[in-house]
Amino acid sequence: MRPIDGTRIKESLTCERSPWLDFHGPRDRILQPTERMRVLFQSGQRLEERILAGMDVESVRFEPGRFDEGFAATLDAMTRRVPAIANGVLKLGEFLGRPDLLLLSDAGVYEVADIKSTQKVHAAAQMQIAFYSRMLGQIAKPPRFGHVILRSGERWTFALDEIAASLERLLARLQTLRNRVDSDPGPHRVEACTDCRWLAVCMDDLESSDDPSLAQDVTREQKAALASAGVTTLRAASAIADTRAVADAAGLAHDLVTRFARRARAVTEGRPQFYGAVRPELATADLALAAVVDDRAKDAIVAVAGIVASRPDRFRVRWLRTREHAQPQQEFAELVRNLARTQGPLLIYGPNVRRALEEGLDLDPSLADTVEALLARTLDVRGELRRACALPGFDRRPADAARAAGLTVDDDDGIDLAALRHLEDEASADVDSIARLLRRDLDVMLALRTFVLAGTASS
Numbered sequence: 001m002r003p004i005d006g007t008r009i010k011e012s013l014t015c016e017r018s019p020w021l022d023f024h025g026p027r028d029r030i031l032q033p034t035e036r037m038r039v040l041f042q043s044g045q046r047l048e049e050r051i052l053a054g055m056d057v058e059s060v061r062f063e064p065g066r067f068d069e070g071f072a073a074t075l076d077a078m079t080r081r082v083p084a085i086a087n088g089v090l091k092l093g094e095f096l097g098r099p100d101l102l103l104l105s106d107a108g109v110y111e112v113a114d115i116k117s118t119q120k121v122h123a124a125a126q127m128q129i130a131f132y133s134r135m136l137g138q139i140a141k142p143p144r145f146g147h148v149i150l151r152s153g154e155r156w157t158f159a160l161d162e163i164a165a166s167l168e169r170l171l172a173r174l175q176t177l178r179n180r181v182d183s184d185p186g187p188h189r190v191e192a193c194t195d196c197r198w199l200a201v202c203m204d205d206l207e208s209s210d211d212p213s214l215a216q217d218v219t220r221e222q223k224a225a226l227a228s229a230g231v232t233t234l235r236a237a238s239a240i241a242d243t244r245a246v247a248d249a250a251g252l253a254h255d256l257v258t259r260f261a262r263r264a265r266a267v268t269e270g271r272p273q274f275y276g277a278v279r280p281e282l283a284t285a286d287l288a289l290a291a292v293v294d295d296r297a298k299d300a301i302v303a304v305a306g307i308v309a310s311r312p313d314r315f316r317v318r319w320l321r322t323r324e325h326a327q328p329q330q331e332f333a334e335l336v337r338n339l340a341r342t343q344g345p346l347l348i349y350g351p352n353v354r355r356a357l358e359e360g361l362d363l364d365p366s367l368a369d370t371v372e373a374l375l376a377r378t379l380d381v382r383g384e385l386r387r388a389c390a391l392p393g394f395d396r397r398p399a400d401a402a403r404a405a406g407l408t409v410d411d412d413d414g415i416d417l418a419a420l421r422h423l424e425d426e427a428s429a430d431v432d433s434i435a436r437l438l439r440r441d442l443d444v445m446l447a448l449r450t451f452v453l454a455g456t457a458s459s
């Protein structure tokens with residue numbers, strides 16, 4: 001039986017079926033990592049090497065997969081009071097821990113530090129560190145603190161007792177998933193499925209059971225509530241006639257059930273469903289903005305681009321990330337002032353542009369009033385799409401929505417991967433990939449505008 005380890009701790013917070021399949025699923029159906037996952041994995045490895053290279057550490061050596069050997073070598077290093085131990089192994093019964101670093105504190109206690117390729121501390125990272133620390137406490141003096149080393153190299157320290165109770169609940173749940181083959185949480189379609197090694201197994205299960213989550217944007221809890229009202233399949237969801245009665249029976253908001261029934265209909269019929277009207281300004285807006293936001297980095301706002309709908313040759317990118325451009329403050333100020341000279345709504349898609357404008361104020365707080373006026377002019381194409389129609393697919397990014405709407409999307413994977421490689425690999429000079437991504441997003445956004453206007457006009 002496979003052990004409970006840090007990966008399963010982390011993945012169970014996104015989808016409980018993933019660890020269950022790791023314990024009981026058909027291993028011959030595991031998919032190879034997607035190219036996106038490979039890029040992220042390699043980036044994580046490079047970051048770890050870079051951070052460890054700047055530290056005085058002793059690395060535990062053992063043959064790949066021989067964790068008993070690794071555990072013995074880790075214990076040996078701890079016995080010798082090595083100040084910083086990298087690549088250690090903790091192995092106790094059904095638990096396996098691979099902490100990035102064991103650091104000897106001033107109080108003479110070993111503490112866990114994990115290197116994360118983000119700039120924010122996520123619950124999953126804390127939970128993994130708490131798990132390793134719990135194991136550490138069974139073989140040495142229990143640590144009181146855990147540490148996350150962020151992408152920038154900064155260290156973030158937290159008290160382990162803050163999440164000790166949550167960790168115990170999570171471990172109990174993982175033990176149930178491991179020890180009981182009948183504890184399958186079942187598949188549930190979420191965006192994370194796209195890169196999941198179990199996608200082939202789960203898609204078969206989802207389709208054969210006609211699972212309501214194929215309509216997307218429905219949580220497991222909402223799916224269970226709908227089931228309690230007798231709606232257990234996508235077909236049943238698409239056939240809901242009395243949405244109010246279902247909402248009352250399920251204890252869900254009426255709006256939510258109405259939206260869900262429409263999405264279910266879009267998926268079962270394989271085409272968008274139009275049912276409402278858009279704001280009139282959507283038709284007249286002539287300026288569209290897009291931004292690349294890299295949440296994994298400290299200076300998250302990478303670039304903002306604009307295009308004039310009636311003159312698509314008028315496309316411009318402003319670079320706001322320090323390492324990409326020498327003068328982000330000047331770029332931001334020019335961006336804001338140029339936009340302030342325009343009139344009419346500013347088409348955007350989702351939260352990125354608003355975030356870029358708001359966070360850009362850190363570069364020049366004197367522009368607060370002008371930025372506020374610009375934010376008031378934004379008109380979200382995704383919001384208008386949702387107001388007027390249900391798509392048979394995800395709509396988080398413009399390209400996703402366009403694909404769901406049946407529109408042609410240029411070189412979708414290639415552009416996204418090139419941009420991701422650029423963001424993940426600081427040595428990459430392919431700045432053009434970001435410009436291509438922004439141009440693609442803007443073109444797609446304008447195509448979505450045409451699509452929704454045509455659909456609402458004819459419905």
Ligand code: SF4
Pocket residue numbers: 015016017018021186187188189190192193196197198199200202203
């Ligand atoms: S494919 Fe989706 S439902 Fe299945 S294990 Fe992966 S994330 Fe969970």
